[in-house]
Amino acid sequence: MSKEQVEKKVNRSPIETGCPDAFQYMHPLMRKNYGQWAYHEDPRPGVLKHVAHSGDAIWTIKAGTQRILDVITLNLLCDIGDKYADGYVRFTIRSNIEYMVDQESKVGPLIVELEKNGFVVGGTKNSVAMIAHTQGWLHCDIPGTDAAGVVKAMMDEVIDEFKGWNMPNRVHMTTSCCQINCGGQGDIAINVQYTKPPKINHDLVSNVCERPSVVARCPVAAIRPAMVNGKPSLEVDEKKCICCGACYPPCPPMQINDAEHTKLSVWVGGNHSNARGKPTFQKLVAAGIPNNPPRWPEATAIVKKILRAYRDDAKDWERISDWVERIGWPRFFELTGLPFTKFHINNWKGARNSLNASTHIRF
């Protein structure tokens, strides 16, 4: 048999089990009281107490981690779970770890042990939650910035807001490393904003890129096929180009990232909940922020300004979107000291729906 045939023979067919059964990994009290929970209380920041109709109670201790977990840290989290909790954990969608315990007396020692090992207990109720983040320079193929680094630098600065209940309501923050915005919507979002059209390596385009699909990918039809230096390539109408970077993933020779011109922007008011108002998308408030590793101080300074203004001016239970709706955008820019520019005015499809078609003005 040839080497190829030998390899083919040992190929193992996958067992297509798909999504595993969750109940085998669930705390016994949660299995027992599944669908039978009556209410919850918040005994202290980072701790939830859920009470079931049966009278059973379960305590949840939430801790922030570095999200990109090395296996040594993962084993440490497991050791803590075995020694101080009941051996059951879950992860929140913002990558916090949650330990569940069946007795109140286990809560204190678990918190002490987590904090002794550098983990941060908090992130519940009206706190600044862990920042949702993407992959960035560590692993993404198209990133304009890092993700884990930005998040680490920012969480260092807002750690007291994670650990406490100092905000009018919860604050969800997100980051994204390109304008596809995998990080999603947030009360405050820190996203990459490109400012220059892609730089094209015409020698590579015809070999690497499926040109018609790159042309189709452009949201503003600014890309067309062209012969450049005798080779089939693509060209960009730079007057039309909105520098979104959508062409870069299907065509890496159209380099959108740039050490100087890739900037950060800050958006506020994204809210996924239906509580009070309907869900909202985040809106641009600041751009042109330097992409400045390793600690991105300029972006963090703006985030902290917004958090301060929100903390001082919003009413209890108002998310950032509720707060801005009540006080209006002019007051938001006044309170945060951020400049309002022509770039804040929407020029996209349906833009006029976002303009003020009334005399409702706060003087």
Next chain:
Amino acid sequence: MADKHITPMLDELENGPWPSFISGIKRLRDQHSDSRVSGVANSLLGQLEHSYETRKGYWKGGTVSVFGYGSGIIPRFSEVGDAFPESREFHTLRVQPPAGNFYTTDMLRQLGKSWEKHGSGLQTFHGQTGNIMFIGASTENTQHFFDEINEYGWDLGGAGPCVRTGMCCVGAARCEQANIDGIKIHRTLLNNFTDDIHRPALPYKFKFKVSGCPNDCVNSIERADFAIIGTWKDDMKVNQDEVKDFVEKKGRKYLIDNVITRCPTNCLSLKDDDTLEVDNRNCVKCMHCLNVMPKALSPGDDKGATILMGGKRTLKVGDLMGTVIVPFMKLDTEEDYEKLTELAEETIDFWAENGLEHERCGEMIERIGLVNFLDGIGLEVDPNMVADPTTSSYVRMDGWDDEAEKWFKDKLQSVEA
């Protein structure tokens, strides 16, 4: 291991009180017993420092998959692999978590053990789509790692133009606001589409997300092509003794300012005896009052789900919210679950046939219009689907009588049923 790379910029991220991922990668470099793992960690740190210095990424995609699948691996080849050879191939495996992200510490250890044997020893619980991300394996070892964990019950998630790994909140496992069995819905839907997860053949990605209540903790309206959100139809439950207790503890002014006046449809009123009056017919189940007073207020008994479709993020027409497609459906019996699965199948089939390349379901709805979409998946119009009726008269309406007749007939039928 080659000489340790010097990482002055990354070292800055070891300062400060929040746990540092850089310290974690260094632990793998300095403390891990396997020289392959420590070598990969050193190499990765070198490349990451290079990115920090030059402000650019150096990973390129490619084609890597395990035998039998076309999806589930995010291939990464280094563009600067000559300088950092040990992490030259650094692929991520996306592995489907159990619905609700539950683990025993034993299982986490077992997964960690398999991963340090074959991969980098770096993982994330979870990526933005909802997968466990095992970050960094060579092309050869992706197969070995998958074979090993697949034997004890773990399977790959989606990547590329396919049905993606789903997401659901903690739901009925630990939350009093859960109106549906999110864990069952998640697993039923996802495992109905296993083939579409492993073999990308759709116009683009398709995401299911399940939230137990309208707080929508998994952001399904904003991020899912198919959002299932728990709600209820009958009156919410009011424990008047707890309302009185709340007033006693927090004060009447607090209750008025933070509950009564915050109701978006003005359904609440505090009576003179400190009990609460609710106009349930006009309650939109926004959840605010239940969030503030979880002990006093609870969802009703006639529970079910609202289905919204077409949510997505920016690429390419701009962000879109999902819109209501099914205002309410029960999810109690196996027949109810079959109906839900059939709806998902109809939707994916119609979109697979009519969506353009790289067009999300929501973008297709935007392009062809909601009415054509409903027609395609066999559903009738409903006023709950719109924020407002059309404001434009530029619509051809010569089929009005037939449509009006249909409306009255449907209404009559639903009354009789």
